[in-house]
Amino acid sequence: EVQLVQSGAEVKKPGESLRISCETSGYSFINYWITWVRQVPGKGLEWMGRVDPTVSYPNYGPSFQGHVTISSDKSTRTAFLHWSSLEASDSAIYYCARQMGTRVFDYWGQGTVVTVSS
């Protein structure tokens, strides 16, 4: 069974760093890109970027380039989303998803709630 299990909710202050994770199982990790999607509560979905787990090579959406870092570790079958300096506007739910082929997100993690507040 394909599973993506994300790390737990986080409460941080502006300026702090944060890394959240997405641990996968049930399939060949290196054969599928992992993508990250942001959802501000009550709002829609935004594609943040993706990582090729073979070589941990990322691509970013224009709105997120330079603000987050996406990476992966094939030894632990885990993808990561990292902020070096959080802002209040980063408060949202973050989902990881497996990318089937190049264009379809077929399995999703349960989401990680990130709250950034002073």
Added chain:
Amino acid sequence: DIQMTQSPSSLSASVGDRVTITCRASQSISRYLNWYQQKPGKAPKLLIYAASSLQSGVPSRFSGSGSGTDFTLTISSLQPEDFASYYCQQTYGTRTFGQGTKVEIK
């Protein structure tokens, strides 16, 4: 970025109704269009990919159609478990989603 506009933003319907949601792209995206369902507090779930291909395990009452700029998601007979939000997503360019359509109980 390619803009995706869904209509309506919300709708009220009864069990057994036929429901249609539309999604319009700001430029032609061929058939690179997916549909997702999201229930409160849950992750999105893939329903339809490549405009009209039904994802494995998704009930056949869901169907998708369209190409170019105009797409539709149809639920042929609305069931209680279908009350949720629905999002279209284009994968022709940098991935973008529609703003969502909330299907509520009438």
